[in-house]
Amino acid sequence: MRTYLAFGAPFQGQTSSQTVRFVAVLALSLSTAACGSISLPLGPQAAGPDITSSMAAAAPASGLAVGDLSAMSASLAGAGEGAVTPISWSNPESGSQGTITNVAALKGPDGTPCRTFSTLVNAVDGVRALRGVACRQADGTWSVEGLAPALTAAS
Numbered sequence: 001m002r003t004y005l006a007f008g009a010p011f012q013g014q015t016s017s018q019t020v021r022f023v024a025v026l027a028l029s030l031s032t033a034a035c036g037s038i039s040l041p042l043g044p045q046a047a048g049p050d051i052t053s054s055m056a057a058a059a060p061a062s063g064l065a066v067g068d069l070s071a072m073s074a075s076l077a078g079a080g081e082g083a084v085t086p087i088s089w090s091n092p093e094s095g096s097q098g099t100i101t102n103v104a105a106l107k108g109p110d111g112t113p114c115r116t117f118s119t120l121v122n123a124v125d126g127v128r129a130l131r132g133v134a135c136r137q138a139d140g141t142w143s144v145e146g147l148a149p150a151l152t153a154a155s
Helices: 017-038 066-077
Strands: 003-006 009-012 087-091 096-107 113-123 126-136 142-149
Touching: 066 087, 066 096, 066 113, 066 126, 066 142, 113 142
Parallel strands: none
Antiparallel strands: 003 009, 087 096, 096 113, 113 126, 126 142
C-alpha cells in the first residue's frame, strides 16, 4: 500500500471512487457557497424602501403629491363660497397646476366649515378632473380632506 497526503493528513490505501466523489462534492459546495453569499443584502439600509430626492411623497388617496394638496388648500383659503371665477393653484416642486371651480359651503359633521370644489389637475402623468372637500383647521388654515374623480357626461 502507498501513503498519500490528503488535505495535509496521511492517507493510506488506493484512491477510491468514494473519495473522488467526496472531494468533488466538497469543491462544488465551497464554490457555490461563495457565490450565494455575494447576493445577500448587506447592512441595515437593505431592508428599507428606495428613497430619492427627486420625487415628492405621494398623497396616497388622490395620487397627487402632498405639495399639490397644500397648493390647493392655500388657494381655497382665499376663495369665498360660491366663487364664480376659476382659482389657480400650482406646485413648482411637482410641476402640477390646476384651476378650482364650483366652490360651495358645507358644514362638517362637527360643524367645521368646509367647502366642496371641482379642480382640473394638469400633472406630469396627465390631465384629470376631480371633486374634493376641504375643511378649515383649528389654526385657521384649510386642508384638502378628500379627492375623487369627477363624474363626467362620458362616464
